Amino acid sequence: xxxxxQQIGLxxxxxxxxxxxxxxxxxxxxxxxxxxxxxxxxxxxxGGTVHSRRAILAVNLNGGAGxxxxxxxxxxxxxxxxDLELGDVGILCARVKAxxxxxxxxxxxxxxxxxxxxxxxxxxxxxxxxxxxxxxNLLQVVTGSDWFGKGDWAETARRWTGLGAPAAxxxxxxxxxxxxxxxxxxxxPVYRDLLGFDRVLYDExxxxxxxxxxxGGDRPLRRVLLGHATPRQxxxxxxxxxxxxxxxxxxxxxxxxIFADRLWGDLGFIHLCxxxxxxxxxxxxxxxxxxxxxxxxxxxxxxxxxxxxxAYFEDPDGTLIELVETHRLxxxxxxxxxxxxxxxxxxxxLPALLLKALAFNRVR
Numbered sequence: 001x002x003x004x005x006q007q008i009g010l011x012x013x014x015x016x017x018x019x020x021x022x023x024x025x026x027x028x029x030x031x032x033x034x035x036x037x038x039x040x041x042x043x044x045x046x047g048g049t050v051h052s053r054r055a056i057l058a059v060n061l062n063g064g065a066g067x068x069x070x071x072x073x074x075x076x077x078x079x080x081x082x083d084l085e086l087g088d089v090g091i092l093c094a095r096v097k098a099x100x101x102x103x104x105x106x107x108x109x110x111x112x113x114x115x116x117x118x119x120x121x122x123x124x125x126x127x128x129x130x131x132x133x134x135x136x137n138l139l140q141v142v143t144g145s146d147w148f149g150k151g152d153w154a155e156t157a158r159r160w161t162g163l164g165a166p167a168a169x170x171x172x173x174x175x176x177x178x179x180x181x182x183x184x185x186x187x188x189p190v191y192r193d194l195l196g197f198d199r200v201l202y203d204e205x206x207x208x209x210x211x212x213x214x215x216g217g218d219r220p221l222r223r224v225l226l227g228h229a230t231p232r233q234x235x236x237x238x239x240x241x242x243x244x245x246x247x248x249x250x251x252x253x254x255x256x257x258i259f260a261d262r263l264w265g266d267l268g269f270i271h272l273c274x275x276x277x278x279x280x281x282x283x284x285x286x287x288x289x290x291x292x293x294x295x296x297x298x299x300x301x302x303x304x305x306x307x308x309x310x311a312y313f314e315d316p317d318g319t320l321i322e323l324v325e326t327h328r329l330x331x332x333x334x335x336x337x338x339x340x341x342x343x344x345x346x347x348x349x350l351p352a353l354l355l356k357a358l359a360f361n362r363v364r
Contacts, residue, residue, distance in 0.1 A: 001346060002196055004232045004240025005065040006275035006324055007057060008094050008174055010137060011265050015054045015071040021134060023363060025112050026096060026171050028058035028067055031363050032330070036073060041295055045264035045320070051075060053265060061359060063148030063241045064097055064173025068273070070265055078266045080258055084138075085216030086180070087250025089317045090258035091269035093130075093178035094137075095244065097144030098171045101127045104141055107170075120210035123202045123223065130213060137268065138214070144172050146241045148355070176244040177272060179319060180258070184224055184249050186316040194289055195274065195321070197226035197245050205251065220251040235326070235341055235350045236275050257318060264320065271312070273322035277346040279309050282323055286313050332360045 012018045023029040036054045043050050052074040059066035071077070084092060098104040102119055108131065109116060117130040128142045181187040191197045203224045211217030224247045232240065249255070264270055276282055283293055295312040307328040312320050331337045331354060339354065 001234050001277040002232055003234025003237040003275040005243040006273045007066040007068045008272055009068045009070050009270040011077055011267050011270045012069055012071050013077045015056050015069045018069050019056050019058055027060040029362050030059045030061055030358050032057040047263055060173040062172035063239055064175050072265055078262050084258055086214055086248055087216050087255045088258050089180045089182055089255040090319050091177050092180050093140050094174050095140045095142050095176040096171050097175040098141050101141055101143055105129050117213035122210055123204045148239050178246045180255055181247050181249050182255055182317050184222055184247050187247055190315045191226055191245050196228050199227040199229040201225040201227050222249045222251055233347050238349045239355050271320040271322045276323045276325055279325045331357050
């Protein structure tokens with residue numbers, strides 16, 4: 001069972017500063033956890049050394065996935081040794097959903113002071129634009145297909161709780177990503193078959209006008225946009241909503257792995273995470289498909305106030321996919337209100353009112 005994309009990991013050098021920007025400009029002002037600890041289980045991907053880190057999971061109550069803002073605290077995070085281009089291999093871009101793409105661009109242009117492309121249309125005719133956060137991470141703003149509640153809950157809750165300034169733009173959370181692959185056909189068994197993105201929205205080859213503003217966008221590419229034909233199920237499915245994954249492959253050159261000679265947790269998008277249930281079943285399923293777990297917390301882990309079980313596996317190019325089975329969620333931390341998900345039907349969505357109570361965890 002997959003409830004949806006839970007979060008996309010982003011390696012940064014200053015978690016507090018990045019959280020402040022994503023809170024201000026993308027409405028990700030609900031802090032699910034903020035925890036500092038050694039990343040003991042990830043040493044396979046951190047050079048065999050246990051490094052300390054700070055991790056903040058921030059979400060937007062308009063719905064969508066969160067962003068896990070991840071910072072080494074004992075070493076300086078390294079940038080890629082080359083300028084990333086379309087056709088390179090790994091998570092190149094996160095998708096942000098918006099009600100009105102053109103209006104969102106206008107509001108960001110009025111104050112965010114970041115690079116943005118003009119609004120263009122993808123091969124399916126959907127409007128979108130590209131932008132970079134102040135640290136150079138690429139974001140794609142797309143039209144959201146679903147919203148938590150009426151889609152204006154985050155702003156209503158700000159007025160209700162008196163916390164935070166009004167959002168500068170009307171967005172939801174993250175709703176997918178663009179992943180560079182070396183071979184689309186080798187990648188499909190992971191994203192289509194294992195992770196359920198079984199609906200092909202387009203599969204096109206060529207040079208694309210809507211990519212012209214991006215490095216490598218002037219070269220021939222294959223683009224495959226995947227969605228899921230049936231709605232997701234699970235406790236957080238209403239909040240996380242639907243997602244899309246775009247696989248991009250260069251047809252002109254060999255793509256470079258974006259984390260070549262770097263550690264997981266260095267600068268850039270570090271993993272794609274799904275909220276799931278029945279981790280033992282997932283372990284067997286991934287192994288049978290040829291993508292065994294490379295990391296497994298095995299029992300319940302604590303991330304400050306949240307708890308669960310997590311595991312990682314790799315796509316054919318080594319891009320890290322995280323699975324999280326949530327066991328405990330803090331709803332109103334200052335009142336000690338938690339929900340224990342192990343004591344309920346995992347297929348049944350949590351009540352909307354309970355999820356909306358996360359507004360009390362909003363950060364100013």
